[in-house]
Amino acid sequence: xxxxxxxxxxxxxxxxxxxxxxxxxxxxxxxxxxxxxxxxxxxxxxxxxxxxxxxxxxxxxxxxxxxxxxxxxxxxxxxxxxxxxxxxxxxxxxxxxxxxxxxxxxxxxxxxxxxxxxxxx
Numbered sequence: 001x002x003x004x005x006x007x008x009x010x011x012x013x014x015x016x017x018x019x020x021x022x023x024x025x026x027x028x029x030x031x032x033x034x035x036x037x038x039x040x041x042x043x044x045x046x047x048x049x050x051x052x053x054x055x056x057x058x059x060x061x062x063x064x065x066x067x068x069x070x071x072x073x074x075x076x077x078x079x080x081x082x083x084x085x086x087x088x089x090x091x092x093x094x095x096x097x098x099x100x101x102x103x104x105x106x107x108x109x110x111x112x113x114x115x116x117x118x119x120x121x
Contacts, residue, residue, distance in 0.1 A: 001109070001116070002034065003067040004042035009050050009060040012100070014092040017044035023087050024064065031080060033072070052101065061101040062088050070108040077106040 052059035
């Protein structure tokens with residue numbers, strides 16, 4: 001735990017997903033909220049087909065979802081959200097002429113029903 005999902009639109013050609021995930025992971029480690037760096041699982045999905053609103057103008061988005069085991073305060077979740085959003089803001093040169101929306105969502109995973117195991121060979 002946690003699980004970080006980043007979705008971004010394909011028209012953000014300067015966004016390097018590998019670099020983005022490493023920066024986001026490092027921010028989570030630096031927060032001090034997680035026991036070990038290897039607990040952080042992140043992934044990125046480039047969205048090829050998307051619509052934003054109804055206007056014909058070209059638009060784009062980056063949406064980060066961070067799923068955490070329940071129990072953290074609203075203040076901690078807000079701090080995590082804001083620090084991740086700051087990282088996203090600085091990921092690349094955003095294209096001119098395209099409205100880009102950046103957002104971070106924090107989700108609680110029910111601690112009582114979450115199961116996990118690790119397999120080492």
